[in-house]
Amino acid sequence: MKKITIAIDGFSSTGKSTLAKQLAQKLQYVYVDSGAMYRAVALYTLQHKLIQDKSLNTAALINELSSIKVTFQYSESLKASEIYLNGVNVNTEIRSMEVSNTVSRVATVPEVRQQLVNLQQQMGADKGIVMDGRDIGTVVFPDAELKLFMTASANTRAQRRYDELIGSGTDVTFEAVLENITSRDHLDSTREDSPLFKATDAIEIDNSNLSLEQQFEKVLALVESKL
Numbered sequence: 001m002k003k004i005t006i007a008i009d010g011f012s013s014t015g016k017s018t019l020a021k022q023l024a025q026k027l028q029y030v031y032v033d034s035g036a037m038y039r040a041v042a043l044y045t046l047q048h049k050l051i052q053d054k055s056l057n058t059a060a061l062i063n064e065l066s067s068i069k070v071t072f073q074y075s076e077s078l079k080a081s082e083i084y085l086n087g088v089n090v091n092t093e094i095r096s097m098e099v100s101n102t103v104s105r106v107a108t109v110p111e112v113r114q115q116l117v118n119l120q121q122q123m124g125a126d127k128g129i130v131m132d133g134r135d136i137g138t139v140v141f142p143d144a145e146l147k148l149f150m151t152a153s154a155n156t157r158a159q160r161r162y163d164e165l166i167g168s169g170t171d172v173t174f175e176a177v178l179e180n181i182t183s184r185d186h187l188d189s190t191r192e193d194s195p196l197f198k199a200t201d202a203i204e205i206d207n208s209n210l211s212l213e214q215q216f217e218k219v220l221a222l223v224e225s226k227l
Helices: 018-025 034-047 060-068 097-107 110-123 134-142 154-167 174-190 212-226
Strands: 004-012 030-033 070-075 080-085 130-131 146-151 203-206
Touching: 004 018, 004 134, 004 212, 018 030, 018 212, 030 034, 030 080, 034 060, 034 070, 034 080, 034 097, 034 110, 060 110, 060 203, 060 212, 070 097, 097 110, 097 174, 110 130, 110 134, 130 134, 134 146, 146 212, 154 174, 203 212
Parallel strands: 004 130, 004 146, 030 130, 146 203
Antiparallel strands: 070 080
């Protein structure tokens, strides 16, 4: 059976990663969370004091890019890949609110985007890959056989993210999460380099009122039509 490239873009907290993991498992494809790669770089900036008072030392970050190694390793126990920053598993650390408040700022740096896009394209050279992010169908894999654009209302996305954070023991308010969601939407959509927008040939899916099962079945039918 032929293999295809599946590109999933969309706003934060629209369930892109959950859907991508489901598809990869069903199709036995490689799954890559491109957002986790940007989060790992954001974590690096926090660890090395390259961002303070919401001000990013862009020149220092660019200068240190060659020292930032982002990789994925498959975990047998989780049956999924985990992200490593310079050899250290940071799968949990990159999901903090501090990283969430930093990642869109880091993602606006063209040099960061170029380095990670090159790496992502290498990962998908042989197809059989599901990748989610903000510019997968527009920049990373413009020739992907299936492009999806995920969306949902800001309040719905904030509630999902809030429930996730509370469930993991993070002390946060709904208002703070909603502010983070709307701020990231603005930064992602208005940055000069590779802004978030729907590719002309992408299929939009508003999952505000869809269950995970309904969403998966809908998308799986689209995948099968491409195969």
